[in-house]
Amino acid sequence: MEKEEVRKELKxxxxxNGTVIDHIPSESVFQVIKILNLSEYxxxxxxxxxxxxxxxxxxxxxxxxxxxxxxxxxxxxxxxxPSATLIIINNFxxxxxxxxxxxxxxxxxxxxxxxNCITNNEDISTRFTVIDKKELKLSCHYCEKITARGNMAxx
Amino acid sequence: MKNKxxxxxxxxTREEHIRILELAGAFEKRPKQKILEDYVVAxxxxxxxxxxxxxxxxxATRLGARVIGFTDAASSSVTKGESLRDTILTVSNYCDIIVxxxxxxxxxxxxxxxASVPVINAGDGANQHPTQTLLDLYSIRKTQGKLDNLNVAFxxxxxxGRTVHSLVQALCNYNTTFHLVSPQELKLPSSVKMxxxxxxxxxxxxxxxxxVIPKVDILYMTRIQKERFADPLDYEKVKNSYIxxxxxxxxxxxxxxxxxxLPRVNEITIDVDENxxxxxxxxxxxxxxxxxxxxxxILGVVE
Ligand SMILES: [Zn+2]
Numbered sequence: 074m075e076k077e078e079v080r081k082e083l084k085x086x087x088x089x090n091g092t093v094i095d096h097i098p099s100e101s102v103f104q105v106i107k108i109l110n111l112s113e114y115x116x117x118x119x120x121x122x123x124x125x126x127x128x129x130x131x132x133x134x135x136x137x138x139x140x141x142x143x144x145x146x147x148x149x150x151x152x153x154x155p156s157a158t159l160i161i162i163n164n165f166x167x168x169x170x171x172x173x174x175x176x177x178x179x180x181x182x183x184x185x186x187x188x189n190c191i192t193n194n195e196d197i198s199t200r201f202t203v204i205d206k207k208e209l210k211l212s213c214h215y216c217e218k219i220t221a222r223g224n225m226a227x228x
Numbered sequence: 229m230k231n232k233x234x235x236x237x238x239x240x241t242r243e244e245h246i247r248i249l250e251l252a253g254a255f256e257k258r259p260k261q262k263i264l265e266d267y268v269v270a271x272x273x274x275x276x277x278x279x280x281x282x283x284x285x286x287x288a289t290r291l292g293a294r295v296i297g298f299t300d301a302a303s304s305s306v307t308k309g310e311s312l313r314d315t316i317l318t319v320s321n322y323c324d325i326i327v328x329x330x331x332x333x334x335x336x337x338x339x340x341x342x343a344s345v346p347v348i349n350a351g352d353g354a355n356q357h358p359t360q361t362l363l364d365l366y367s368i369r370k371t372q373g374k375l376d377n378l379n380v381a382f383x384x385x386x387x388x389g390r391t392v393h394s395l396v397q398a399l400c401n402y403n404t405t406f407h408l409v410s411p412q413e414l415k416l417p418s419s420v421k422m423x424x425x426x427x428x429x430x431x432x433x434x435x436x437x438x439x440v441i442p443k444v445d446i447l448y449m450t451r452i453q454k455e456r457f458a459d460p461l462d463y464e465k466v467k468n469s470y471i472x473x474x475x476x477x478x479x480x481x482x483x484x485x486x487x488x489x490l491p492r493v494n495e496i497t498i499d500v501d502e503n504x505x506x507x508x509x510x511x512x513x514x515x516x517x518x519x520x521x522x523x524x525x526i527l528g529v530v531e
């Protein structure tokens with residue numbers, strides 16, 4: 074990431090403590106908000122989309138005050154916005170930066186697209202093995218069907 | 229294999245498959261052995277499948293086991309809204325092994341995770357039916373004397389037939405040459421074809437049944453169902469192209485065997501039954517020996 078760019082943006086709307094989710098494809102910004110349930114969030118939340126980005130053309134950014142995401146949530150972000158970067162802010166300073174990564178296994182958060190899968194008919198957590206990280210193909214541990222980017226929904 | 233559940237055909241290794249086939253051969257020679265007299269086998273059929281249930285119950289009974297269970301969801305507590313988890317946990321207390329059939333895909337995997345006893349999948353929706361696959365392998369090995377390097381044709385509905393999908397998967401372990409014969413609309417799904425490609429095995433796709441008959445050792449027939457076609461006219465166009473008649477077999481190999489998972493409707497005409505190459509009824513009988521072998525091996529009474 075371009076350091077200049079980050080500093081400029083953080084200056085414009087800095088948060089004291091929390092997480093900045095950067096490099097979200099513009100079209101995925103609202104999806105990220107949805108799967109992280111941020112529309113319910115009670116603290117300061119800054120959302121920007123269609124910002125110019127050298128790397129991506131257009132990008133979105135979400136700044137969440139006083140929130141440090143757990144791995145379940147980070148995985149969710151990777152599934153809808155694989156290009157996203159997480160920046161951890163403490164006391165207005167960047168203390169950690171990490172690229173989200175599509176995990177090898179996905180549990181609970183994704184719905185199996187197969188309506189006849191047992192996980193869609195009984196109270197059972199879903200489990201997937203990611204068989205293709207690039208194309209995002211998830212093989213259901215139970216019904217063995219493949220849920221792909223195009224038919225992915227979140228629980 | 230002791231205490232190991234069998235949900236998908238790939239849960240067992242190639243070596244384990246072969247061991248089951250060898251054990252099945254021994255049970256074919258001596259089907260009545262009271263080696264499971266102290267055991268209770270539960271057959272839980274959440275949807276009816278008389279053929280498969282009777283085959284399992286026959287296998288268990290011939291080995292001296294007691295069989296408990298239900299034959300459809302209506303006669304179980306499922307209709308009262310009991311969860312699958314609760315049914316399986318409860319039944320686990322009453323038996324040493326569970327054989328289950330369920331209309332939902334993935335149900336057997338889930339059951340194997342909550343049950344305190346091993347689970348044999350007797351069909352979970354459109355997903356897996358591994359005991360059918362093993363009896364198919366047994367039938368092929370028995371009639372051809374080997375599993376390796378055979379030419380196998382699959383004919384009919386290759387898109388939806390789970391029997392075909394699992395057998396293709398299993399045969400990928402044996403350097404098989406595949407001949408895939410189906411209408412355009414019912415071709416083998418790419419996810420299954422991936423197994424063949426991963427192993428660099430040869431496969432040929434055909435729409436004409438006649439041209440493959442002289443080339444193969446096994447002709448595996450399946451039924452084409454009208455409701456699989458979006459346009460009924462498409463069905464009418466192809467429905468007669470995948471029917472096997474006795475006179476079509478004149479140029480076939482000496483060792484050819486015709487298989488079918490049954491029930492058949494009209495895809496093999498009655499006159500084929502007289503042909504010594506027809507094997508589908510014996511194939512069904514082989515299911516009992518294979519299921520005896522599985523019960524005995526998983527319960528640990530044979531090595
Ligand atoms: Zn599933």
